[in-house]
Amino acid sequence: MDLKQIKSLIKVVYQYRIDEIKIQIGETTIYIKNKISQLVEKNNNKEQYYSVSDSEEQFNEQNGYFTIRSPMIGTFYRRSNPNQDPFVKKGDNIKIGTKICIIEAMKLFNDIESEVSGKIVKIFVEDSTPVDYNQPLFLIKINN
Template sequence: MLKIQEIRELIKLIDCSSIDEFTYEYESSKIKLKKQSKETETVVRSVAASEAPVVEPVVQPQMGQPNQGTAETQAAKPEPSPVKEDENLHKITSPMVGTFYSSSSPEADPYVSAGTIVKEDSVVCIVEAMKLFNEIEAEVKGEIVEILVENGQLVEYGQPLFLVKED
């Protein structure tokens, strides 16, 4: 099976090319990328008989928004934010499509909250994709100003998760 980074690269390449549809099959896995009228659809399936079907994320344009045609621009939905946009604010974005979790388990405290000071290697959340739990690090040193997503929410590749005021 392809790694997440390889899938991301495929999405970018397909998006920039004139190819409308791409399918990759290997053993019991299948990945299908399809462009339709300036929107990119990504479908990832596991077809092993012993596994339950995997949820199929599909990127679709939001009502009232211009249709830009890339997974990245469609995933970057404008959020109503009480915090002013500032050059010192860094956006921690999701490196993959998956489910956002603010803590390691439902009983545990969240990794971070507004006002938490983080370092580059501080774990800020988990994004679960295809039954793999991926720890997301802050990548910058600073203070968490705002959490932009809810616990258990489905997130897209490139979607902002946190705003950090860099030191």
């Protein structure tokens, strides 16, 4: 299961208020528990836990906010080179598909695009710093 499929599944669980779901594909098992806002992924007997903190819960889709998270481990860059302006700044209005940052992983530079249209409310990560998988990058106030 790829990251886009997992994100879509999480959105469905959240949208329809499903309390818990378990999916097993080959050696990978994914658990999503909505009530405690926690995603647990088991792969080759290793477990990874991803939680939404209490402060983030006040900024959820029901309240008109969306958190863009890192799809991978790597180094976060707000601009393509140090002499250029950042792709986006706090207060910018963005559309779906707008390039918002780059994450470098294993010498590959991956463009990260917005999944929603809205206004950037907060940037959680400093330029040129390491990020973990699923780490919050941007908080977006969704356009209605």
